Amino acid sequence: MGAPARAPIGPVFGAETCRRRGLRSWERCPRDGGSGFLFQASLTEPELEGFLALFALVPARYFHPAVPAPAGIADYLPFATNMFLHGGWLHLVLNMWTLWIFGPAVEDRLGAGRYLAFYLATGLAASLSHAVFNRSSVIPALGASGAISGVIGCYVRLFPMARLVVLCSGPSIPRWARCPPPP
Numbered sequence: 001m002g003a004p005a006r007a008p009i010g011p012v013f014g015a016e017t018c019r020r021r022g023l024r025s026w027e028r029c030p031r032d033g034g035s036g037f038l039f040q041a042s043l044t045e046p047e048l049e050g051f052l053a054l055f056a057l058v059p060a061r062y063f064h065p066a067v068p069a070p071a072g073i074a075d076y077l078p079f080a081t082n083m084f085l086h087g088g089w090l091h092l093v094l095n096m097w098t099l100w101i102f103g104p105a106v107e108d109r110l111g112a113g114r115y116l117a118f119y120l121a122t123g124l125a126a127s128l129s130h131a132v133f134n135r136s137s138v139i140p141a142l143g144a145s146g147a148i149s150g151v152i153g154c155y156v157r158l159f160p161m162a163r164l165v166v167l168c169s170g171p172s173i174p175r176w177a178r179c180p181p182p183p
Contacts, residue, residue, distance in 0.1 A: 056140030063135035085142035122150025
């Protein structure tokens with residue numbers, strides 16, 4: 001007698017995306033985000049400061065009384081453009097890795113168009129909430145972390161029974177935390 005037959009593991013979330021042809025939106029993001037970061041990394045220090053002044057979100061620009069009020073719609077572009085900038089290689093790699101893990105399953109459920117709209121809407125909401133709660137900040141905010149947090153929240157909402165294992169860093173010792181599904 002051989003070993004007992006193993007039960008099938010079941011569908012892997014996002015497996016359909018792997019079977020489809022063509023670039024899906026979550027596959028394009030590392031390429032697009034990476035190319036924006038490579039442009040950003042190629043700038044000299046004065047050019048980078050000017051670039052970030054135009055495209056990174058600086059909340060004081062919208063709420064500080066000493067700064068003139070925005071004149072047109074172009075002055076509000078940093079609420080969207082900051083999602084495509086990154087603070088360094090680690091920031092870019094961790095954002096793309098997280099998007100690579102959670103993005104395919106969410107995109108399969110929502111569809112490509114709704115996924116893109118959801119991603120941009122959560123990124124804009126994160127930019128707006130950052131600006132509202134940090135009104136006097138002159139530090140440029142950049143990165144897709146707000147939009148990616150929205151994708152993770154959507155994943156948790158769409159797949160409430162999925163088991164997540166998260167690495168939590170403490171004062172000096174990293175430890176693993178298991179997030180069990182709700183009862």
